Amino acid sequence: MAAVELRRVEKSYDGRHTVIHGIDLEVRQGEFVVFVGPSGCGKSTLLRMIAGLESISGGEVRIGGEVVNDKPPRSRDIAMVFQDYALYPHKTLYDNMAFGLRLRKTPEAEIERRVMDAARLLRIDQMLERRPAALSGGQRQRVAIGRAIVRQPEVFLFDEPLSNLDAQLRHEMRAEIKLLHQRLNATMIYVTHDQVEAMTLADRIAVLSAGHKMQYDTPDAIYNRPAAMFVAGFTGAPPMNLFDGTVADGAADVGDGVRMPLPARLAQRGGVVKLGVRPENVRLARQDGDMTLPARVSLLEPLGAETLVTLKVGGAALIARLAASFREAPGTPLAVHVNPAHLHLFDPQSGAALA
Structure with missing residues (x-):
């Protein structure tokens, strides 16, 4: 696991339309940080810049103290879980979770150990021979998370992973992700528009609005000591x-x-x-x-x-x-x-x- 640091990070299109405005923040090693805000606030764009899926117009992204602005995603030692599970429908759950390791020429015995450890952690070890079509939405999301776990990355990135689930499943998976963080003690950055998810999951929350960081603090401070009217009006239900x-x-x-x-x-x-x-x-x-x-x-x-x-x-x-x-x-x-x-x-x- 590694710390992540953003230094005056900016993103603009065509040199004119700026969507991320000089954001500074640090995610400490082993910390669970949530980016939250309404649609269009720039939270997913910021996450994709950390992942290397979006170019950086200004500033620096550091992972483990190293500037990674020009590094491709595969060289950043991160694993990303998307809103869309992105599972291979023709492969079994085992093969879906093992696929990335096989591309890296990992020995088969090590692949089996990692897949089985992750499957037991996520309670899907009894269904590894099934294919995605035979699973519920919550089970598919567990497979997507398991595929990230077997990578053993320095940083986990989650881009609205629960948005496709119904309210009951979201509640269950939210608890699963929090327990997973406690067990792995991994550095995690999580994007959501749901402030209840943010408050219940995060060690610290970055509240974003129109590409600006409005407040970066603990859930208690965000709720009880909002730094801006936007933060006060966005948090709480x-x-x-x-x-x-x-x-x-x-x-x-x-x-x-x-x-x-x-x-x-x-x-x-x-x-x-x-x-x-x-x-x-x-x-x-x-x-x-x-x-x-x-x-x-x-x-x-x-x-x-x-x-x-x-x-x-x-x-x-x-x-x-x-x-x-x-x-x-x-x-x-x-x-x-x-x-x-x-x-x-x-x-x-x-x-x-x-x-």
């Missing part, structure tokens, strides 16, 4: 509530005469801002001295274990994560409490966090 306010005299006016108290760390700000609060930090007021805000129920979304409730608070629409038993009808007036310690302020122009 549902994402952070974002709404307009005007700060003055230690509170934010959010419309209709409703003033939301701010903690001392934010109360010094002034003027128009974007405020943010996670749904779990909006709750019904208790009779224990809470600073209450008037609200009105707009929409209920029962989810079994909880109910998402959209509330009108001043001029803002806030989603609250409430108990499954909550059943107040739309239009019902309520008193709610927004925990000031969990409020975030963002610059409405640049989107940067004000902290």
Whole structure:
């Protein structure tokens, strides 16, 4: 396993249309890093540049401390797992997993050892004589991952490998990939548009938008200390509530005469801002001295274990994560409490966090 380092990496087409804008980041040896962002943000392009499948317009890609900008993919000691399983339909699972090793003239005894070790790890050792058509989507993805494992590469690259699976299989395979990382202790870089996958799998997450790195940090920091309004609005299910306010005299006016108290760390700000609060930090007021805000129920979304409730608070629409038993009808007036310690302020122009 090896570290991967990107130094001011850029990608442009025809020298004009830039899709990756000078990205710096380091993936430590043995780390699981996820690139996440909406479609078109450049995450797959960045992964393909690391793999050598896309040329680099500027900057450096280093694998194991060595600049690999001009090295072909086969010389970078990486293994890639794609969204499309790319299995040979006429070959057995064993032969699919062994194919790359045979191209490298690996001794047959070593091929058998590696294939069987990977198959047992992925729990497909009882089906190695089958062909891909006889497998489920999850089993095919295990074979594709097994084909990468037998290579014993320095770095594993995953390009949205679970996108073709249904929700239940995605959940199962997500757990399998996390366990696989724990067992192999390998360097892995994983691309997804699914922020739940990113949060559950990663040691660190790079959030990308329009080819820019918006934040690179641990899942906890990404969720609780977003560096930008884009990060706050992209992570979480549902994402952070974002709404307009005007700060003055230690509170934010959010419309209709409703003033939301701010903690001392934010109360010094002034003027128009974007405020943010996670749904779990909006709750019904208790009779224990809470600073209450008037609200009105707009929409209920029962989810079994909880109910998402959209509330009108001043001029803002806030989603609250409430108990499954909550059943107040739309239009019902309520008193709610927004925990000031969990409020975030963002610059409405640049989107940067004000902290």
